[in-house]
Amino acid sequence: MFTLLLRLGGPLQSWGSESKFEIRRTEPIPTKSGVLGMVGAALGRRRDESIEDLKKLRxxxxxxxxxxxxxxxxxxxxxxxxxxxxxxxxxxxxxxxxLESEDFDFLKKIEWSLKHPQFPLFLGRRSCPVTLPLVLGIKELPLFEALKKEKWLGKDKKVDRSKILISLENGSGILTRYLKDEPESYDPVHRRFTFRKLGDFYISLENKTPEHDPFKDLVEEGSL
Known part of the structure; x- marks a missing residue:
């Protein structure tokens, strides 16, 4: 099993699930519909094209x-x-x-596309562009293990890293809930979303503070 990891961070992001009309709310965490929509944009998919392959991603x-x-x-x-x-x-x-899949080649295609997107990428809304780095790479691990083992990405030292939330699709955590963010179609004329089961877990990341190297990305891109 393989998992593609993404860093979703920026000044603003907004992940709506059921809001319409004058009030547009955001979920407290990124939604599957929002992230798969971003992946579809990177791949160059039109809104009325099939997303059956994307829906298979956990x-x-x-x-x-x-x-x-x-x-x-x-x-x-x-x-x-x-x-x-x-x-x-x-x-x-x-x-x-x-994003978890048994198909490494498909994840590799998504990874490349997110680095070379066909359409602009946003964190839920057009007013919320992504910040770099977005792609953290593919791990040969199941989804939950990959999310547990990756180093802490935050910057706020006041965040309690002994209680970090992981929300896992079809997981049996301390809290089970349902969120209407499973995309069936992004077609503007017939947009459809169904409910998805989530399991919430809390883990400790107290000893996983990242070591930041400001020149790392420049060297990797061949700028130095």
Whole structure:
């Protein structure tokens, strides 16, 4: 089993699941529909194209730095009347996301595409561009083990690393819940999402502080 790990972090991100109309909420962690949508954009998929291969990927998230909830509200106008919209965002959040598959070649294709995307990539909404590094590589590990073993990605030293949340698809954690973020179609005319079972776990990452090398990415890209 193989797992592709992604770092989802930036000034703002927003992961809606059921919000519509004037109030657009965000889930506290990245959604499967949002991340697979980003993968589809990287692959160059149109919204009305099939996503059957993407739906087979097992998905999980680790919340290294939950961030702060922000609300943006402003006046908008339709054909006749002005109205107020409220949109919710996660500020300064950092998450580790994993996509698990037995097909190494497919994960390798996704990895390459995320580094060379066909369409722009966003963290849930167009106003939330991704920050680098996005791709952390493919591990020859099951999803849960890969999420447990990866080093801590956060920067806020006040975060309690003895209680880091992992939300795992079809997992049997201390809390089982359902989230409507399983994509069936991204077609704007017939967008469809179903419920997905999640298991929540808490793990300790007290001894997994990353050693940051500011020149590492430059050297890897051949800039030095």
């Amino acid at each position: 998905f999980g998230v680790r919340a290294d730095q939950p961030g702060i909830l922000l609300t943006d509200f402003h006046m908008a106008r339709n054909d006749k009347f002005p109205y107020i919209t409220r949109r919710y965002y996660i500020s300064d959040g950092v998450f580790l996301a994993g």
